[in-house]
Amino acid sequence: MDIVKTFINSPIGPKTTHFWGPVCNWGIVLAGILDSNKPPEKISPNMTTVLLCYSLMFMRFAWKVQPRNYLLFSCHICNTIAQSALLMKVIKYRRGLTV
Amino acid sequence: MTIFVHHVRNVLLRLPLSPRMKTLIDHPAGPLTIFFWCPFVKWMITFANIKDFKRPVENVSLNQQIAIFVTGAIWTRYCMVITPVNYSLMAVNATMGATGFYQICRKVKFYQQGGVDTAPAAPAPAEEKAQ
Numbered sequence: 676m677d678i679v680k681t682f683i684n685s686p687i688g689p690k691t692t693h694f695w696g697p698v699c700n701w702g703i704v705l706a707g708i709l710d711s712n713k714p715p716e717k718i719s720p721n722m723t724t725v726l727l728c729y730s731l732m733f734m735r736f737a738w739k740v741q742p743r744n745y746l747l748f749s750c751h752i753c754n755t756i757a758q759s760a761l762l763m764k765v766i767k768y769r770r771g772l773t774v
Numbered sequence: 775m776t777i778f779v780h781h782v783r784n785v786l787l788r789l790p791l792s793p794r795m796k797t798l799i800d801h802p803a804g805p806l807t808i809f810f811w812c813p814f815v816k817w818m819i820t821f822a823n824i825k826d827f828k829r830p831v832e833n834v835s836l837n838q839q840i841a842i843f844v845t846g847a848i849w850t851r852y853c854m855v856i857t858p859v860n861y862s863l864m865a866v867n868a869t870m871g872a873t874g875f876y877q878i879c880r881k882v883k884f885y886q887q888g889g890v891d892t893a894p895a896a897p898a899p900a901e902e903k904a905q
Contacts, residue, residue, distance in 0.1 A: 692852035699848045702841035709837045717833045717891075725822040729815045735808045 686742050697737075697747040704750060707757035715768035723762045730754040779806055816866040823873040831884040832891055839877040846871025 687693040703726065710718065730751040737747035783806055786799050803809040823842065846867045853864035
């Protein structure tokens with residue numbers, strides 16, 4: 676219980692923006708995971724590439740910001756993996772079309 | 775990466791620049807730090823979404839646009855309550871949320887008009903050749 680109370684009152688706890696911002700960013704990760712089941716022509720290569728770069732940069736941001744935001748960091752690691760998977764799917768599909 | 779940025783910083787500081795430029799280079803949120811480039815990347819998401827306005831509605835991902843809209847909306851509000859208030863990050867999140875909202879409206883209108891997401895396309899030519 677003490678750990679829970681410490682977390683709730685911490686500078687990156689649920690009473691602060693440092694918590695809810697990353698929680699929203701997990702939505703992008705979930706959307707990416709749900710979209711992996713869809714056909715590849717529905718994936719936007721522009722958006723996927725940009726989201727990949729965005730996550731790479733925000734991984735560094737989450738590490739360097741004060742206070743260090745591990746929730747945001749983990750969110751962007753997962754987003755990098757999810758968007759890379761989507762991008763590989765699109766590239767494979769497009770290569771199949773041009774062959 | 776950090777060593778590379780360090781080298782760039784040292785090279786720039788050796789140049790005959792005005793004191794104002796040198797302050798900018800050494801600023802804790804200056805162009806050699808990640809804090810400067812993060813809003814820039816968020817603008818790229820906004821522009822990519824605007825470019826995707828031309829994509830057919832069937833190919834718009836509702837999940838992704840809802841996530842973009844919610845992220846943009848919440849970060850806009852919170853940029854106003856953090857210390858110091860970050861107007862540039864607020865602006866980029868507001869615009870990003872607005873583009874997400876527009877895409878959601880497009881998709882909802884498409885569904886209301888009886889539109890259905892198209893089935894998967896025919897197998898790619900490479901697969902046909904393999905067969």
